[in-house]
Ligand SMILES: Nc1ncnc2c1ncn2[C@@H]1O[C@H](COP(=O)(O)OP(=O)(O)O)[C@@H](O)[C@H]1O
């Protein structure tokens with residue numbers, strides 16, 4: 273995308289790819305075009321009408337002449353409703369195609385590998401999903417593409433008709449037509465580059481809006497309203513500046529185009545009149561030729577409309593296809609569908625090292641294993657790499673070195689969806705959707721019954737709270753769960769994970785937002801649920817993991833200690849220090 277030049281071949285490829293989204297509606301779309309050709313017929317009938325009128329005025333008109341004129345006007349009457357239906361078909365099929373493209377793009381974004389996904393900001397995704405996707409397929413309904421078709425037809429038939437009258441007129445008008453196209457092509461790269469940067473500026477402005485709205489409480493508490501409004505104005509001003517330059521260059525193109533468009537007809541008309549003095553043309557032919565040269569001038573205008581306005585659509589299509597061409601998560605359809613096996617290990621890390629795409633090395637030479645049914649705890653200071661380790665367990669990133677295996681099989685052999693299907697995960701910043709409590713919990717399992725949802729809510733210690741509300745399980749949690757407290761949100765997320773019934777439970781500081789009493793209750797329940805399951809708990813509440821089969825202590829991305837609570841306390845290392853600090857906190 274850094275290079276704004278799109279070759280002719282690329283343009284054709286982009287258009288063909290964009291057109292493919294019209295898909296099954298293709299026939300309807302083409303029928304729309306056939307009907308829309310009525311407009312072109314009307315344009316070409318007009319010179320004949322004028323020629324006939326002049327002829328009739330100059331000569332003694334007969335009934336036959338009236339009859340021909342009547343038929344010509346009749347053509348207009350018949351064609352008008354057809355044009356209406358044609359436009360309707362073209363536009364609706366293109367809108368439908370845009371919806372298909374949006375669906376594919378939306379789905380692709382959700383499957384993008386996390387490192388690719390993180391390359392773009394939310395606003396960027398929104399602008400690509402909305403404006404860009406609409407414009408990509410919309411190019412087949414709007415002015416630019418219509419312009420291309422009209423240009424071709426006007427030029428071919430206009431030239432043909434003019435040659436019948438006088439070839440010199442055809443040469444003059446075609447020459448002027450191509451000079452004006454030349455100027456548009458000349459200004460074109462600049463216009464496209466400006467359009468592209470305006471689009472980027474618009475995307476960053478959307479990101480700014482989202483960030484501000486999501487962070488409303490912080491904005492109010494830290495009195496950031498003015499600062500953020502000013503920043504928003506700056507981003508709007510940035511869009512404005514880009515648009516001003518864009519419109520300036522579009523203006524040059526438009527003015528040049530008009531100049532040549534408006535001089536074509538008078539020049540040809542003058543030349544045709546001159547030819548009457550030589551006896552080459554008669555007056556009705558002059559009138560006819562004047563209207564046909566106008567059609568060729570219109571062809572130039574349509575070509576320019578196409579070149580100029582196709583740019584935003586091409587830029588949009590490039591932005592959309594850029595995302596569609598990004599790789600999705602690896603192993604999304606791995607060959608090995610079942611991850612269960614006889615291996616005694618549920619999970620194994622062997623000398624795993626990992627850096628984020630920005631180069632930050634976070635995990636170094638991590639080796640551990642978790643036997644089926646075991647509970648292990650991961651502890652360590654903030655930023656030590658605990659959540660990153662969870663992300664690797666969930667297959668969100670691939671380690672640069674080492675091997676991760678589930679039930680004895682390497683992650684590379686497995687389908688990532690199967691791995692995630694086995695893991696019930698609760699994170700610290702648990703995400704709820706803007707729907708009822710019931711629906712939020714039920715997301716854990718396909719076709720979950722009411723009994724199952726209630727059971728899961730009881731195990732997560734949230735059932736009593738839910739039924740104390742008037743709406744009970746139908747209570748809406750609001751945008752991202754804002755109607756609930758942090759602890760309530762977390763318990764609903766835990767209920768969802770319980771309902772998922774995966775064979776591996778993964779809790780990343782899942783009880784951090786709870787008060788000690790609720791946390792103790794939930795931990796009892798978690799202990800109950802996790803009896804026959806492999807459980808991995810990341811926590812900084814060390815009193816809750818005394819019974820874990822194994823505790824891993826992480827510092828700066830390395831495992832510095834490993835063992836049971838008693839063993840680690842006895843050895844008097846890092847864990848003991850952390851534990852003592854926790855007790856005195
Ligand atoms: N998406 C990311 N891109 C780059 N660095 C990251 C990303 N997420 C976390 N980090 C860095 O990785 C380190 C470990 O983070 P994290 O695993 O979240 O720690 P913990 O969960 O132990 O607090 C931190 O230094 C953090 O800045």
Ligand SMILES: [Mg+2]
Pocket residue numbers: 658659660780781
């Ligand atoms: Mg963390």
